[in-house]
Amino acid sequence: MTSQTTRELLKRAEPDLTRAERQLCATLLHNYPMSGLGSITRLAEKAGVSTPTVVRMVQKLGFSGFPAFQAALRDELEAQISGPIAKHESWAGQAPEEHLLNRFTESVIGNIRQTLAQIDPARFDEVAALLADEGRRLFVTGGRITRTLAEYLFMHLQVIRPGVSLVPATSNAWPHAMLDMGEGDVLVVFDVRRYENTALKMAKLASKRGLKVVLITDQWQSPVAKHAACTFNCRIEAPSAWDSMVVVMLFCETLVAAVENRTWERTKARMSELEELFDATRIFRKFV
Amino acid sequence: MTSQTTRELLKRAEPDLTRAERQLCATLLHNYPMSGLGSITRLAEKAGVSTPTVVRMVQKLGFSGFPAFQAALRDELEAQISGPIAKHESWAGQAPEEHLLNRFTESVIGNIRQTLAQIDPARFDEVAALLADEGRRLFVTGGRITRTLAEYLFMHLQVIRPGVSLVPATSNAWPHAMLDMGEGDVLVVFDVRRYENTALKMAKLASKRGLKVVLITDQWQSPVAKHAACTFNCRIEAPSAWDSMVVVMLFCETLVAAVENRTWERTKARMSELEELFDATRIFRKFV
DNA sequence: CGGACACTGAAACAAATAGTTCAGAGTGGG
DNA sequence: CCCACTCTGAACTATTTGTTTCAGTGTCCG
Structure with a gap:
């Protein structure tokens, strides 16, 4: 060529x-x-x-x-x-259309399109406002597959605002964490198929204590939805033995960006403080 | 028009x-x-x-x-x-084009397109084969932001095949983990900007010990590349104070699917064994 | 640590491009 | 045949673009 x-x-x-x-x-x-x-x-x-x-x-x-x-x-x-x-070029231009890279990407793009088409922007903004409200404590939890996503969301929110905790549903320590949960606080639950019992129990108890439960689940919807104030469904189909969490992550990142926009004034200060702490610890390289 | x-x-x-x-x-x-x-x-x-x-x-x-x-x-x-x-319509059809949901998605799709266009499929297959080779031990590590991605990859690979370890670069325990690393083993490093010193040190030592280092980084490329046998660049741009890890996750999932295809015979057995263990622990709900 | 080295962008400089003026060529009507 | 008019491009000016120099900064390696 x-x-x-x-x-x-x-x-x-x-x-x-x-x-x-x-x-x-x-x-x-x-x-x-x-x-x-x-x-x-x-x-x-x-x-x-x-x-x-x-x-x-x-x-x-x-x-x-x-x-x-x-x-x-x-x-x-x-x-x-x-x-x-x-012609409509394949995603990885150098590979044939049937290469896994192209098939997988194709599928994920489809997931994104369908998921976004279903999301109610008003609901989304509502949840962003909820998570941005520093008067409420935030708790984030996820199961076997979604734990890493919960951690990812937690890490970002923790920088953005105070009062955020990660509650590992996979351990048996979560009942202890529940002691801190009070009326008006928010619990974000990730639960995708092979829905987990602990997620359901936690959401049930939390909503009884007066917490707002936000659920992020797949297109078939976790039973946690019954106890959730807000539910978002993400398509997770993929040409693999596993489901794809890409759309869930996209959703999380967008949510983080939305929350951040609302708290920017205070977040800015938090971030620069964090920056100073990093400088002090010399974790990062200054230049390439 | x-x-x-x-x-x-x-x-x-x-x-x-x-x-x-x-x-x-x-x-x-x-x-x-x-x-x-x-x-x-x-x-x-x-x-x-x-x-x-x-x-x-x-x-x-x-x-x-x-x-x-x-x-x-x-x-x-x-x-x-x-x-x-x-020229596509907005992604979240119900929201105006300038809604964050649409802007963020737009940006991520661009990232996907551009990342995929740059990936060399041959290299990709090569790495998939490397990770599928059960004669090599696998080590996965990630930094502050990428730790969760490393965990995600680790979790999947661990089910697919034996001999996979997660090495947290953020702790100071990683030199101990290095004791187990030997000639011919593989170290997968995640490192995106604000490149971390520990990642670089670990990769350097590992490559000296004769490990194959596979690097997954951003478009500006971590200095770890110098010690890597294989480097993949993912675009991580987003309309946010943070970078987007969506493409990195897409890449991981695709890689997992590719590895799995190569080891399917043995993986199938592992997965059904795992299934039995789950049954025994009653972690999952039998029915919705 | 400290010196050698490499990378980067501000600023000075050179070269081209874009815009303006104006005189001359062409045209049509009286 | 001449005048008034319009169109055109040469030559000039102003502006922007492209290139080079150089000093500051950070990194690497002994």
Whole structure:
């Protein structure tokens, strides 16, 4: 394929690029090749790097300068356009359509579409507001498969606001945790098929204590729904012996973003405090 | 049709144009819109007119100047290229396009598309084979954000085959775990930005001990790549203060499915054994 | 630790592009 | 045949774009 030469050039060169250059490279590949057709200034801005970085990179790729690079992009684009109409390409372009990468992705995209179509945005906003209310304590729980998702949600919420706890339904310690749960608090339950007994019991007890239960479950819906103030169903189908939690995670992340938007003023302070703590512990690298 | 506005603008304006302008117009329409994407000078040359003619004409068409005209062409081209796929309705049909649910999903789909386009299927299959090889012990590790993903992958792999361990990079117990790592074993490292020092150290030591290191990282690539036999980059952009791990999870699940396909005979037996154990512990509900 | 090295972007600089002016060529009507 | 009018491009100016230099910063390695 000569028509994709520059794209492949970018991909192949990527490992040898520096941090800023890789950032630029990613931007270029992101919506290839449109982002490269503007001026060097706008490309640099879009990628968040300086114009010298752009020049250095295209020279590293073998072009004499930015205009030469741009000309190559234009030529390829022209060849592509005048050529046969682009078919619906598979996701992993280099693999045949039946490759697992394509089949799995296809299935997950379908899950996303169907799940989103069913969600009531008003309900979603409602729950976001509930989770953003710092007057309420939050409890998050998940089962065998969903524990990691519960942890993921917990970790983010914990940074966003105070008063968040993770309650492992898989252990037998959860009745102790329930001692802290009071009227008006919120319990987020993850429960997907092979619905778990402990999840049901916990939700039942919690709703009796006056907690608002938010349930995140699959399309067949966990029996916890009976005790939940709000239920969200995510499609979890996949060409595998396992179910796919991708949509559940997408939902969690979106929820986190929504909560964060509502608490931003206070969250900002919490995050910068966290940042200082990280600096003090030197957990992270400063640069690549 | 808004997507062809400029082309139709040209066609409709043609009768009212002067000779030189019509010549220019014809050139533009001839291989629309490529001829308009170069500099004004080259367009003028190609059409055999002067640059003032070009400026006058685009102003006559209602653009403020040549750059504005060119920008319009680029935008149309972009819309045309990304094709009907990008033209989809909002994901959460009931919500306006600017609702976070739609914006977030949009962004994640973009991440998926771009990540998949970059993955080398051969490499993917290679790693799947590596993880399916029961002669090698497997170690999985992740950092602050990615720990949950590491756990998720671990949980699945553990069911699929024996000899899988989770090594928490966030604790200081990992050097102990390293005692068990030997030549030919595999270490799967998750490391996304705010790359962590422990991940790097662990990967370095592991590769020195003769382990194959598989790295799953973001588009900017963790420095662990230097010590990795195989690196996969996932786009993690999201309209949020946080990065999105959805694509990383998609990748993990696909990998799990691929490994499982290779070990299915033995995995089947393991899974039914697990089933019996579950029955014995009565963790799951028999019926909804 | 500390020196060598690599990466990055601000700023200065060079080159092209885009826009303007204006004189001359062409045209049509009186 | 001449005048008034429009159109056109050469030449100039202003602006933006592309390139180079250089100093600051962070990383690596002994």
